[in-house]
Amino acid sequence: MITLFNSKTTPELRQVGGKAKALIETTQAGFPVPEGMVLSVAYFEEWLSDIKASSEWSNFLTESTKANCDKLFVKAENMAITEKQQIQLTKHLAHLPGQIFSVRSSSPEEDMEGTSFAGMYETYLGITKDKLEKHIAKAFASCFDYRVMEYKRLNNISFDHTAIAIIIQRQIQSEISGVAFSLNPLNNAYDEVVINASFGLGEAIVSGLVTPDIYIVDKVLNKIIEKKVAKKELGIWLLDTGGTKEKNNANPTEQALSDTQILSLEQLVSRIEKHYGKPMDIEWAIEDEKWYLLQARPITTHIPLFPEMLTKSGDTKDLYMDFILATQGFSEPMSNLGLDIWAKMVYMGNGLPRGKDGILWSIHGRHYIIMSHVMKVSAALTKTFSSHDAPTKEIFAHLNKHDFIQKSTPKKLKWFLWETTKFMFSLYGSSTFKGLLNSKSTLLNYKKTSDEVWKYFHEELEQSNKPFETLVNEALSGFKRLVKEIGGLLVAANLAKWKIERMFKKHNEASDLIVSLAMNLPDNPVSEMGRLMLKTASFPEFVNTNNLEDFENKLNAHKYSDEFLSSYNEYIKRFGCRGVKEIDIATPRISEDISQIFSYLKEIDINNNATLNVKKRSEEAYNRLCEIARSFGKEQKFIRLANTYRDMIGFRDHPKYMYVVAISLLRKKALKLGEEFTLNKRLQTPEQIFNLSISEISLAEKDPYLDLLSLVEKNIAPYNAVKNVKDWPRLIDSRGKIYHAIRNSKDGEIPGEPISPGVIKGKAKILMNPQEKPLHKGEILVCRASEPSWAPVFINAAGIVMEVGGPLQHGAIIAREYGLPCVSSVYNATKIINDGDIIEVDGSNGIVKVLESRRNT
Structure with a gap:
């Protein structure tokens, strides 16, 4: 007892x-x-x-x-x-x-x-x-x-x-007391101890009665690296007869702990952490110059690195950039199978060495760029990756790169520059040369290849009974064909854009107008999806459909017109493959949830939306640029360049869209295989197949006695160890330290990165996923990040604010396609801005202002 x-x-x-x-x-x-x-x-x-x-x-x-x-x-x-x-x-x-x-x-x-x-x-x-x-x-x-x-x-x-x-x-009759953390909770650094200290009992700190001193100690160097001495006016003191009393401290601005005591406490904290083998949070006190430990508990809010990512304390550190967060806009882990296929696809597109000793490393649902290796072997690639967006650029501008550069080059990177150059030339060289020589021919070749790959996907991937690994490899081969062809298109498109920018370099208003040229593009998957959704949602017979049950019944009974059914079926065939985290094969598709389709279509304001507005804005920009060009005698040249640019730049996201098409078809194959394994008691549910790798599925198809449940358990164990982590950082080192950009701004302004020009005022709507709640006409979407699956939400948006993503991230591309004022890289936007706040989004200068806050009403 x-x-x-x-x-x-x-x-x-x-x-x-x-x-x-x-x-x-x-x-x-x-x-x-x-x-x-x-x-x-x-x-x-x-x-x-x-x-x-x-x-x-x-x-x-x-x-x-x-x-x-x-x-x-x-x-x-x-x-x-x-x-x-x-x-x-x-x-x-x-x-x-x-x-x-x-x-x-x-x-x-x-x-x-x-x-x-x-x-x-x-x-x-x-x-x-x-x-x-x-x-x-x-x-x-x-x-x-x-x-x-x-x-x-x-x-x-x-x-x-x-x-x-x-x-x-x-x-304890505490003279000095406080709390200490064996890692820094502000930046997750495992090699920093953070100490809070004040006079009297620790309850004054815990209850928020007093602002304590803060000391940060580097455990490796055994050195105090930061001190903030607070004015500790009040303390809680123990009475000799029992009970406690608040009273003023005698020397409130005095440093509560001496430097010697700070370093002594750091040693105690480190010993406790070593004893438990995990980061610890302790409460401590001093009575009669003796240390006392009052509590010790695990820190539950830190981000634990996978053991494979850790380096020893004091060794040269590795630096990891989250590749998925940077390029795809979500931080949730990918499934085992999804990441396996994705990593193979990425390698096909860039040839960068893979694995712990390479550049790109896929591990337990995450995909990292090992920036410490990049900095070792390529200044050009370092500049490319470190300039991905404004916050990343800011971090690298203040980063001590010598902390991360290894003395020796990993074996896999010995011939990095030669091997990468050779790979890139073999992949893109031919199409790039063709794009420079004849842009029209390059465009026709890409369209022809695209049609062939589309047909191949829907015949082979949908109908073939080949082994799963074979289907994956064939799908990626089709994707690679598109990647080889796209280089020439993008070179021709960007060359045309560069010539347009030079043409109008003396005209200040032209900058935003040129951005508007890349809106409402032909052959762009996002724009085409928006136009097709608007067309489908605008049929009077759909407008008059009041609920999901009525919609399902009419579809099943073919009670809609042939015109509506044709439009609806085309939308499903072409864009039913999309969904949140759509690059992951484990993600359900829009086509699998008719209620989601109905909701998306019903929420579109068919009379006033981004798809309608962007067409007008794009045409106005084109006409104004024609007018300016006419004034200095170059109208025909501008028209030729503008047509080349618009005809080609829309394809920039097309290979990724085709990858999603392939993944959606492979998902059906995987689930069918999962059903067979479940029927044979090898899996508990068909969806568990996504916890296996390509090679494990291949072995399972050959060996009916392979223990799949054991493999599933082994593969998901690392996922379970970090399941409570919600927001993964963009940049973290191998000792757990998270790097944040420090952005300066004027009072009342929240700085970000300009993505899509224009200024808009409206009511903020915070969404963590596109299905969370409706976005109504005139509202400004505020989200952590977005991807093409957010496009249906963007259709109703008046403007966009995102926490994550640079100019080339998919959310940014969607915003520009729809002509929506957009600011990205707004740190903690979903926490600073509230649902219902009236905000102003300046997409030209990268500034967000909260004009009226719900917090104040």
Whole structure:
């Protein structure tokens, strides 16, 4: 029922909770923990039985309202110590020195990795022996606090296992106290300790009564690298008779810890981290110049690197850039199979060496550019990758590159420049040369190749019974044909654009007009999808369809006109392959969810939308540029160049679209194979096939006895270790440090990167995914990032604000295609801006302003 901290045995977590277990373990390990004991879950068995047999408990389970929870809390707070409990309590209290104690909770569900009930359970300080019983009941009751129960509900933690243990510990008369983290929570750096310190009891810091000093220590160099000494006016102090008192500190601006003490505390923190083998958050105190450890718990909010990505503390670090986030606009991990196919496709397009010793590394759902290797072998490639967007460029401008450049070149990169040049020339050389010589012929060749690949995909991938690996390789071969041809088109298009820019270099207004030329393009998949969606949504018979059930019934009964069905079926055939994270084969497609299609089409404002508006804007820009060119006698030259540019630049995203087409068809094949494996009890669900690699599927097709479930379990284990990480950083090093850009701005302005010109004011709508909620006419979309699957949402948008993505990221391309004012690289936009805020988006200068905030109303 009760365990002393200095016990030789360690009770189970489910009996004492994470907090108490850590105090027992650290006491046993010789750390300076004040004497104490824990009243285990078993100690409160009778109380819990009474509570769970009560009407208050059953009422709460029936209706989990705050009112019902409060009644439950009051019942718990009034529980009385039984004779059996009293005997045990008196017996063990005799082993604790002192007359004043702290009483705090230790829930089995608290301070565990993946959960954090921080600040929800109660702590009582300065409790004398005669008041212990009352405060034990109060601490016990905190496990029924509404904040705790609501947190459990939101995190799918069962109420059935509600239980608590209580810590009773000798109260330290703290002269100085605080908290410390064995990694830097601000930048995730594993080699930095962060210390908060103030005068008196640590409760002043925890409760927010005082702003503490902040010290940052480099663990490798054992050096203080940053100090912020705060004005610590108030402190909480222990009274000799029990209880606590707030009072002014004598020297509020004095540094709470000396430099020697800071380095000494860093050593204690590092020892605790080493003992547990994971990042730790501790509470500490000083009494009579002696250190005390008051709490130790795992840090649950950091980003853990995969072990393969780590380098040893003190060694030269690797630097990783998230390739998927940078190019595709999402940070969620890809499936095992999806990443396997994607990595092969990327290699076909650029030939960059793959793997831990290469440039591009696919690992457990993530795809990284190893920038430390890039910086070692190629200044040109370093400049290309580091200039991807404004924040990345800003980071690299202030980065100490010598921290990341290895002394020796990895074997795989020894002949990097020669091998890469040879690869790129073999892939793009011929088409680039043709594009420079004859742009019209290049355009016709690409269209011909595109038609052939489309036909091949829909015959071979849809109808063939070849092994899955063969189909993947054939699909990627088709994609490679398009990539080889696209080089010439883009060279010709960009050459035409460059000539246009030179033609109008003396005319300031021309800059935004030239951007508008690349809007509403022919042969561009995004523009074509928007136009086809608008056409389909505009049929009167669809406008008059009021609900999904009616839509499904009419489709199944062929009650729509042939014209509507033709338009709808064309949309499904050409763009039903799209979806959020569409490059991942595990992602469901739009065509698989008719409710999503219906919702997308219904939400389009058919009378006023981006597809209609961009056509007008593009035509106006073209006519104005013609007028300017006419004024200096070059109208015909401009028309010729503009036609070349518009005819070709629309294809820039076409190979990627065709890749998505192939992936969608391969998905059907994979699921069919998954169904066979499930039928034969080799998988539990067809979707588990996405947790396998290409080679594993190939082996499974040949070997009917291959244990697929074991492979699935092995492959998803690394995913599960990081499943709580929501926002992966764009740039992180091999010691966990995340790099952020520091952007300067004027008051009231949020800086970003100009993507698509124009200024618009409107109501902000925050969306984390395109299906989250409708975006209404005139609203400005604010999102973390976007990809082509967001195009249906963009149709109604008045403007776009994105946290992630440079000028060539897909969200930026969509914004320009639809002529929407757009600013990207706006740090924390989805947190700074609220739903309903009135904002101004200046896509020409890269500035967002919050004109009216909901927070102030």
